Amino acid sequence: MKIGFIGVGHMAQAIILGLQRQNYLPAANILVHSVHPAHYQQFAAANGLTPVASNAAVVDQADIVILAVPATQTLEIVAQLQTELTAKQPILVSVAGGISLAQLQENSDSTNLSILRTMPNVNVAIAQGMTALVAAPTTPEKDFAQVKQLFQALGQTIQLAEKDFPAFSAVSGSAPAFAYLFIDALSRAGVKYGLDKAAATRIAAQTVKGSAANVLQSQENPWGLIDQVSSPGGTTVAGVLALEEAGLMSAVVKGIDATIAKEKQG
Ligand SMILES: NC(=O)C1=CN([C@@H]2O[C@H](COP(=O)(O)OP(=O)(O)OC[C@H]3O[C@@H](n4cnc5c(N)ncnc54)[C@H](OP(=O)(O)O)[C@@H]3O)[C@@H](O)[C@H]2O)C=CC1
Numbered sequence: 001m002k003i004g005f006i007g008v009g010h011m012a013q014a015i016i017l018g019l020q021r022q023n024y025l026p027a028a029n030i031l032v033h034s035v036h037p038a039h040y041q042q043f044a045a046a047n048g049l050t051p052v053a054s055n056a057a058v059v060d061q062a063d064i065v066i067l068a069v070p071a072t073q074t075l076e077i078v079a080q081l082q083t084e085l086t087a088k089q090p091i092l093v094s095v096a097g098g099i100s101l102a103q104l105q106e107n108s109d110s111t112n113l114s115i116l117r118t119m120p121n122v123n124v125a126i127a128q129g130m131t132a133l134v135a136a137p138t139t140p141e142k143d144f145a146q147v148k149q150l151f152q153a154l155g156q157t158i159q160l161a162e163k164d165f166p167a168f169s170a171v172s173g174s175a176p177a178f179a180y181l182f183i184d185a186l187s188r189a190g191v192k193y194g195l196d197k198a199a200a201t202r203i204a205a206q207t208v209k210g211s212a213a214n215v216l217q218s219q220e221n222p223w224g225l226i227d228q229v230s231s232p233g234g235t236t237v238a239g240v241l242a243l244e245e246a247g248l249m250s251a252v253v254k255g256i257d258a259t260i261a262k263e264k265q266g
């Protein structure tokens with residue numbers, strides 16, 4: 001099996017690094033192309049991948065084509081590849097935020113192509129990703145299963161109705177940035193009270209990682225876990241109430257509102 005990437009930026013690199021970490025396929029079976037030869041050739045050389053000379057060559061040679069270009073350019077690129085897509089019939093996987101299956105299908109000008117819309121997050125690079133998938137009605141079940149298996153090797157997956165993609169994209173696709181922001185805020189507060197920044201960041205990140213693992217493993221909802229940390233008359237409840245007074249929950253929801261609004265606006 002060969003997997004081809006059109007676009008080799010942050011998202012594509014995260015998927016590729018995850019695939020390599022999991023020894024999912026031989027590195028040479030990963031084909032890459034992007035606009036700037038210096039970008040894709042250097043990344044290919046550094047990771048043992050196969051650079052190819054054009055987007056069309058990716059489609060010609062790959063069984064699965066992952067479109068990882070800026071969302072605004074995704075449809076134009078699909079339209080440019082109509083001839084090759086029709087001839088080769090690879091499985092086409094888009095990671096573009098806000099681009100629908102119907103738009104992908106329309107621009108591919110093919111009625112029977114295997115097309116999937118996915119939304120991974122950058123944590124696929126360390127096989128800790130969360131990826132949503134939905135397939136076009138024309139996509140055979142075995143092709144969906146093949147792509148699901150690929151992302152399952154890079155973390156967790158969920159099959160979602162397309163109408164839920166904007167919410168997922170905000171709460172998972174973009175949210176690593178929000179989680180990093182929270183970790184940096186914790187770390188910075190530690191520095192305010194005298195901790196070394198590197199140590200404070202490690203302490204904050206491990207604490208968030210452990211807390212996330214506890215939420216996933218526990219039968220409790222997060223409020224139950226908050227109560228377990230909040231000793232009566234203790235320090236934690238004072239902090240929780242101050243965070244709420246400062247509007248932490250509203251701030252997070254506003255961040256998600258803005259993320260979804262931007263995706264819908266295109
Ligand atoms: N970053 C993230 O965390 C996530 C991103 N996504 C989606 O991934 C996609 C890519 O985003 P991201 O990786 O962040 O963006 P980047 O800007 O990091 O990468 C974009 C890539 O697209 C390439 N490119 C641009 N135009 C063309 C073209 N005409 N033909 C071939 N390659 C082209 C660029 O080439 P070059 O390097 O040569 O300039 C670059 O490699 C977007 O659709 C985004 O919605 C989805 C989930 C999470």
Ligand SMILES: O=C(O)[C@@H]1CCC=N1
Nearest residue numbers: 096097169173174175
């Ligand atoms: O910022 C973006 O547009 C993309 C989509 C989800 C994460 N990154």
